[in-house]
Amino acid sequence: MPPICTSSTFAQSSPGVHQGFEYSRSHNxxxxxxxxxxxxxxxxxxxxxxxxxxxxxxxxxxxxxxxxxxxxxxxxxxxxxxxxxxxxxxxxxxxxxxxxxxxxxxxxxxxxxxxxxxxxxxxxxxxxxxxxxxxxxxxxxxxxxxxxxxxxxxxxxxxxxxxxxxxxxxxxxxxxxxxxxxxxxxxxxxxxxxxxxxxxxxxxxxxxxxxxxxxxxxxxxxxxxxxxxxxxKTLHIRMRQHCASALRIAQFLEAHLKVLSVSYPGLASHKQHALASRQMKLDGSSAFGGMVTIHLKGGLAESRAFLERVKVFALAESLGGVESLIEHPAIMTHASVPPEQRAALGIGDNLVRLSVGIEETADLIADLTQALR
Ligand SMILES: Cc1ncc(COP(=O)(O)O)c(C=O)c1O
CATH class of the missing domain: 3.40.640.10 (Type I PLP-dependent aspartate aminotransferase-like (Major domain))
Structure with a gap:
């Protein structure tokens, strides 16, 4: 395993003569x-x-x-x-x-x-x-x-x-x-x-x-x-699980009565599904990542209620970790985007973004089911 090299500077044998490492901002x-x-x-x-x-x-x-x-x-x-x-x-x-x-x-x-x-x-x-x-x-x-x-x-x-x-x-x-x-x-x-x-x-x-x-x-x-x-070191194996679980969750959400629409490149309903299938591959087969975005039926009140009720998903900014996260882009990650630009992109009060982690998929679906109910 590579050691953690904490030295900020390295001794030189003569002024300007170093062993390939001079100062840690430049070489570490x-x-x-x-x-x-x-x-x-x-x-x-x-x-x-x-x-x-x-x-x-x-x-x-x-x-x-x-x-x-x-x-x-x-x-x-x-x-x-x-x-x-x-x-x-x-x-x-x-x-x-x-x-x-x-x-x-x-x-x-x-x-x-x-x-x-x-x-x-x-x-x-x-x-x-x-x-x-x-x-x-x-x-x-x-x-x-x-x-x-x-x-x-x-x-x-x-x-x-x-x-x-x-x-x-x-x-x-x-x-x-x-x-x-x-x-x-x-x-x-x-x-x-x-x-x-x-x-x-x-x-x-x-x-x-x-x-x-x-x-x-x-x-x-x-x-x-x-x-x-x-x-x-575990990126490849994590991505397999992120992709498999996100696809199942996207399919589940697309069929749910309280969900207006789902954006996930792995769904046939995604406008660019054909491009995604061509461009995104894992182990030789198409795979579409761990991020799923949904429009809920309703507005801010419904989104807030849903986001406050999830238990396995954590309500937090960021994405890509082993644990599942969920967030409200208009209030959280994309609050700095001017409102008119957000509106043009469809980042409204009913938009929710999920980062599907590597937990048991059935637990994640059960969590979304109870929160949507
Ligand atoms: C797609 C994307 N690019 C860049 C960034 C910025 O990265 P960082 O938060 O590490 O500064 C983020 C952060 O959420 C991101 O989602």
Missing amino acids: ATRFALERCLANLESSGLSKEQDTTNGAFAFASGLAASATCLELLDSGDSILCMDDVYGGTNRLLNRVRKRSMGIRPVHVDLTNLATLVSAIKVHAPKMIWVETPSNPTLKLVDLREVAALGASCGAITVCDNTFATPVLQRPLELGFDVVMHSTTKYLGGHSDVVGGALVTRHAELAQRLRFLQNAIGSVMGPFDAYLTLRGI
Whole structure:
């Protein structure tokens, strides 16, 4: 097992002559072990000669990873971003970097490639940012098509792969330039460590990200890197259970009288089920992840009553842990998204998001049954 290297600095034999480790913000053996593991999982394809950690970089949180990635842009650049993204990503783009850095975020529905083509013509983006499945409405983006369109206009394509994980899809293999993760979620897997990551398949981008990671300094600490690596050891087997259980729960909820609609890429009723079946695979078969989003019949009162009554599901933000979580995006994870944008995306008072854990599926269904009753 990789040891936790807590040294912040390393002795030099002569000024400027070190053994490969100088100062822990720049070089840390435990973080390097995690970064090389992430590069491997996401198929960076870079050798150690091209980049010390094969093109992967770990950060103090998912948002720290995103914030560092945005520093690849210059002031005045425009970025085309999926309309439905994690609320914190939306806040970082529109309430922080738009002001402090002068970047121009434009939100577009990337499920519609024609919209993307015309947005590229109008805005000449330097970066295209996608989430698939998206948070919280679970829309899908055709990664291969978007990567090709991004390459044709010279934009850096970034995919937040937090929901799918490299077990289900590897965007770099489909032509994306950078993969971003909140490792807080499935990679860590136990809701006990916050972190983030970027992985690239280009040596030139790796060099720029290495500079930015060190220059900005929001690195992941060694204890967190150790815990995240430990979590990753069971990622594959956890994903099997998350996917199997979420599909059964989505089917159960779709048939329930108190549920208006269910969004889960594994249901035939999902508008992009065919794309999901093609793009998301586990052990060679289609698999759709552990996140399920529902619209309840009713409004805030009904949602509140349901969320207060669950016993096995914990009412909490975050996702991707072994335990099942449930939340109300409009009040919780997506409260920072402007109300008009939330309304346009259908993130209303009756929307509830479930992160299906790895507990016994029958217990989870029994819990939802009693809470809905
Ligand atoms: C899809 C997605 N991306 C990014 C983030 C941000 O990650 P973190 O909370 O680790 O900063 C989150 C957090 O919920 C997320 O769900």
